[in-house]
Amino acid sequence: MGLRIGVVAVQGNVSEHVSAIERAAATTGHEVHVVEIRESGIVPGCDALALPGGESTTISRLLGTEGIDEEIVAHVEAGKPVLATCAGLIVASRDARDDRVDTLGVVDVSVDRNAFGRQVDSFEAALDVAGLDDPFHAVFIRAPVVDEVGPDVTVLATVEDRPVAIRDGPVVATSFHPELTDDDRLHRLALFDPLAATA
Numbered sequence: 001m002g003l004r005i006g007v008v009a010v011q012g013n014v015s016e017h018v019s020a021i022e023r024a025a026a027t028t029g030h031e032v033h034v035v036e037i038r039e040s041g042i043v044p045g046c047d048a049l050a051l052p053g054g055e056s057t058t059i060s061r062l063l064g065t066e067g068i069d070e071e072i073v074a075h076v077e078a079g080k081p082v083l084a085t086c087a088g089l090i091v092a093s094r095d096a097r098d099d100r101v102d103t104l105g106v107v108d109v110s111v112d113r114n115a116f117g118r119q120v121d122s123f124e125a126a127l128d129v130a131g132l133d134d135p136f137h138a139v140f141i142r143a144p145v146v147d148e149v150g151p152d153v154t155v156l157a158t159v160e161d162r163p164v165a166i167r168d169g170p171v172v173a174t175s176f177h178p179e180l181t182d183d184d185r186l187h188r189l190a191l192f193d194p195l196a197a198t199a
Protein backbone atom coordinates (compact mmCIF):
# COMPACT_ATOMS: atom_id res chain seq x y z
CA MET A 1 0.00 0.00 0.00
CA GLY A 2 2.89 2.32 0.68
CA LEU A 3 3.19 5.47 2.73
CA ARG A 4 0.80 8.38 2.57
CA ILE A 5 2.61 11.68 3.03
CA GLY A 6 0.69 14.95 3.13
CA VAL A 7 2.00 18.34 2.04
CA VAL A 8 0.06 21.18 3.63
CA ALA A 9 -0.90 23.12 0.52
CA VAL A 10 -2.90 26.16 1.63
CA GLN A 11 -0.06 28.44 0.46
CA GLY A 12 3.71 28.34 -0.18
CA ASN A 13 6.37 26.04 -1.66
CA VAL A 14 4.07 23.07 -2.19
CA SER A 15 5.21 21.52 -5.46
CA GLU A 16 8.85 21.70 -4.35
CA HIS A 17 8.04 19.59 -1.27
CA VAL A 18 6.05 17.11 -3.34
CA SER A 19 9.06 16.67 -5.66
CA ALA A 20 11.52 16.38 -2.77
CA ILE A 21 9.37 13.71 -1.09
CA GLU A 22 9.08 11.77 -4.34
CA ARG A 23 12.86 11.96 -4.83
CA ALA A 24 13.47 10.84 -1.25
CA ALA A 25 11.07 7.93 -1.73
CA ALA A 26 12.90 6.89 -4.89
CA THR A 27 16.23 7.06 -3.05
CA THR A 28 15.01 5.00 -0.10
CA GLY A 29 12.92 2.57 -2.16
CA HIS A 30 9.65 3.49 -0.40
CA GLU A 31 6.38 3.35 -2.23
CA VAL A 32 4.76 6.70 -1.48
CA HIS A 33 1.53 8.48 -2.22
CA VAL A 34 1.84 12.26 -1.79
CA VAL A 35 -1.36 14.19 -1.09
CA GLU A 36 -1.83 17.97 -1.06
CA ILE A 37 -3.83 19.19 1.92
CA ARG A 38 -6.18 22.14 1.47
CA GLU A 39 -9.08 21.01 3.64
CA SER A 40 -9.75 19.10 6.84
CA GLY A 41 -10.22 15.33 6.86
CA ILE A 42 -7.01 14.39 5.02
CA VAL A 43 -4.34 14.79 7.72
CA PRO A 44 -5.72 11.92 9.87
CA GLY A 45 -4.98 9.47 7.03
CA CYS A 46 -1.38 10.62 6.59
CA ASP A 47 1.70 8.81 7.94
CA ALA A 48 3.82 11.98 7.78
CA LEU A 49 3.43 15.66 6.88
CA ALA A 50 5.43 18.50 5.35
CA LEU A 51 4.58 22.05 6.39
CA PRO A 52 6.11 24.29 3.71
CA GLY A 53 7.65 27.73 3.64
CA GLY A 54 5.69 30.65 2.27
CA GLU A 55 3.94 33.38 4.22
CA SER A 56 3.24 32.39 7.79
CA THR A 57 0.38 34.82 8.51
CA THR A 58 -1.51 33.53 5.45
CA ILE A 59 -0.75 29.87 6.18
CA SER A 60 -1.82 30.28 9.81
CA ARG A 61 -5.09 31.98 8.89
CA LEU A 62 -6.02 29.36 6.28
CA LEU A 63 -5.14 26.44 8.56
CA GLY A 64 -7.52 27.88 11.15
CA THR A 65 -10.33 28.61 8.68
CA GLU A 66 -10.14 25.12 7.24
CA GLY A 67 -9.78 23.40 10.63
CA ILE A 68 -6.51 21.77 9.57
CA ASP A 69 -4.63 23.28 12.55
CA GLU A 70 -6.12 20.94 15.15
CA GLU A 71 -5.53 17.93 12.91
CA ILE A 72 -1.81 18.77 12.65
CA VAL A 73 -1.58 19.06 16.44
CA ALA A 74 -3.27 15.64 16.81
CA HIS A 75 -0.87 14.17 14.21
CA VAL A 76 2.13 15.36 16.25
CA GLU A 77 0.56 14.19 19.53
CA ALA A 78 0.26 10.75 17.92
CA GLY A 79 4.03 10.84 17.36
CA LYS A 80 3.88 10.95 13.56
CA PRO A 81 6.70 12.71 11.66
CA VAL A 82 6.55 16.29 10.39
CA LEU A 83 9.05 18.38 8.43
CA ALA A 84 8.33 22.11 8.86
CA THR A 85 10.35 24.59 6.82
CA CYS A 86 10.72 28.36 7.24
CA ALA A 87 7.15 29.74 7.46
CA GLY A 88 6.25 26.16 8.47
CA LEU A 89 8.61 26.46 11.43
CA ILE A 90 7.01 29.79 12.38
CA VAL A 91 3.51 28.26 12.26
CA ALA A 92 4.63 25.15 14.18
CA SER A 93 6.38 27.13 16.92
CA ARG A 94 5.19 27.90 20.44
CA ASP A 95 5.36 31.66 19.90
CA ALA A 96 6.09 33.90 16.90
CA ARG A 97 5.43 37.17 18.75
CA ASP A 98 3.00 38.26 16.06
CA ASP A 99 -0.75 38.33 16.66
CA ARG A 100 -1.40 37.46 13.03
CA VAL A 101 0.21 34.05 13.45
CA ASP A 102 -1.82 31.65 15.55
CA THR A 103 1.01 29.21 16.26
CA LEU A 104 0.37 25.48 16.61
CA GLY A 105 2.77 25.03 19.54
CA VAL A 106 4.07 21.67 18.31
CA VAL A 107 7.73 22.71 18.55
CA ASP A 108 8.86 24.20 21.81
CA VAL A 109 10.71 27.22 20.42
CA SER A 110 9.93 30.86 19.99
CA VAL A 111 10.88 32.62 16.78
CA ASP A 112 11.41 36.09 15.45
CA ARG A 113 9.66 35.95 12.08
CA ASN A 114 11.91 37.80 9.66
CA ALA A 115 14.98 38.29 11.80
CA PHE A 116 17.57 36.93 9.35
CA GLY A 117 15.83 38.82 6.53
CA ARG A 118 16.32 42.15 8.24
CA GLN A 119 20.02 42.09 7.42
CA VAL A 120 19.97 40.39 4.03
CA ASP A 121 16.88 39.19 2.21
CA SER A 122 18.36 35.79 1.45
CA PHE A 123 21.61 33.89 1.77
CA GLU A 124 22.99 30.41 1.36
CA ALA A 125 25.27 28.42 3.64
CA ALA A 126 26.96 25.03 3.78
CA LEU A 127 25.63 23.67 7.06
CA ASP A 128 26.81 20.87 9.26
CA VAL A 129 23.62 19.08 10.30
CA ALA A 130 23.58 16.47 13.08
CA GLY A 131 22.74 13.12 11.51
CA LEU A 132 24.07 14.00 8.02
CA ASP A 133 27.56 12.99 6.94
CA ASP A 134 28.31 15.91 4.61
CA PRO A 135 27.33 19.60 4.78
CA PHE A 136 23.87 20.55 3.56
CA HIS A 137 23.56 23.44 1.11
CA ALA A 138 20.92 25.56 2.86
CA VAL A 139 18.90 28.34 1.22
CA PHE A 140 17.58 31.03 3.59
CA ILE A 141 14.85 33.44 2.42
CA ARG A 142 13.60 36.06 4.93
CA ALA A 143 14.26 33.36 7.44
CA PRO A 144 13.04 33.27 11.03
CA VAL A 145 15.48 33.23 13.92
CA VAL A 146 14.86 30.72 16.68
CA ASP A 147 15.59 32.68 19.83
CA GLU A 148 14.29 30.47 22.64
CA VAL A 149 14.58 26.72 22.74
CA GLY A 150 12.70 24.45 25.17
CA PRO A 151 14.45 21.74 27.22
CA ASP A 152 13.37 18.81 25.02
CA VAL A 153 14.45 20.40 21.75
CA THR A 154 17.58 19.12 20.00
CA VAL A 155 19.47 21.65 17.91
CA LEU A 156 20.61 19.99 14.66
CA ALA A 157 22.37 22.94 13.01
CA THR A 158 23.30 26.55 13.74
CA VAL A 159 24.34 29.69 11.89
CA GLU A 160 26.31 32.18 13.97
CA ASP A 161 25.33 30.22 17.09
CA ARG A 162 21.63 30.53 16.31
CA PRO A 163 19.60 27.33 15.78
CA VAL A 164 18.45 26.89 12.17
CA ALA A 165 17.46 23.22 12.29
CA ILE A 166 15.88 21.57 15.32
CA ARG A 167 14.08 18.44 16.37
CA ASP A 168 11.29 18.32 18.93
CA GLY A 169 9.89 14.78 19.20
CA PRO A 170 8.47 13.79 15.81
CA VAL A 171 8.94 17.28 14.31
CA VAL A 172 12.04 18.43 12.44
CA ALA A 173 11.94 22.15 11.65
CA THR A 174 14.31 24.32 9.65
CA SER A 175 14.52 28.07 9.16
CA PHE A 176 15.87 27.39 5.64
CA HIS A 177 14.32 25.65 2.62
CA PRO A 178 15.52 22.06 2.01
CA GLU A 179 12.77 21.73 -0.61
CA LEU A 180 14.51 24.29 -2.85
CA THR A 181 17.61 22.19 -3.57
CA ASP A 182 18.06 18.74 -5.08
CA ASP A 183 19.31 17.38 -1.78
CA ASP A 184 16.59 15.20 -0.24
CA ARG A 185 18.55 14.16 2.87
CA LEU A 186 16.53 16.29 5.29
CA HIS A 187 13.27 14.90 3.92
CA ARG A 188 14.67 11.43 4.48
CA LEU A 189 15.92 12.28 7.97
CA ALA A 190 12.64 13.90 9.04
CA LEU A 191 10.03 11.78 7.28
CA PHE A 192 11.35 8.45 6.04
CA ASP A 193 13.88 7.40 8.70
CA PRO A 194 11.32 7.56 11.56
CA LEU A 195 8.72 5.70 9.48
CA ALA A 196 11.25 3.01 8.56
CA ALA A 197 12.14 2.70 12.25
CA THR A 198 8.51 2.05 13.25
CA ALA A 199 7.57 -0.12 10.23
Ligand SMILES: NC(=O)CC[C@H](N)C(=O)O
Binds near residue numbers: 052053087114141
Ligand atom coordinates in the same frame (compact mmCIF):
# COMPACT_ATOMS: atom_id res chain seq x y z
N1 LIG B 1 10.58 31.94 3.09
C1 LIG B 1 9.73 31.92 4.06
O1 LIG B 1 9.00 30.94 4.31
C2 LIG B 1 9.65 33.20 4.81
C3 LIG B 1 8.71 33.18 5.95
C4 LIG B 1 8.33 34.60 6.32
N2 LIG B 1 9.38 35.23 7.06
C5 LIG B 1 7.04 34.57 7.11
O2 LIG B 1 6.95 35.09 8.17
O3 LIG B 1 6.07 34.04 6.67
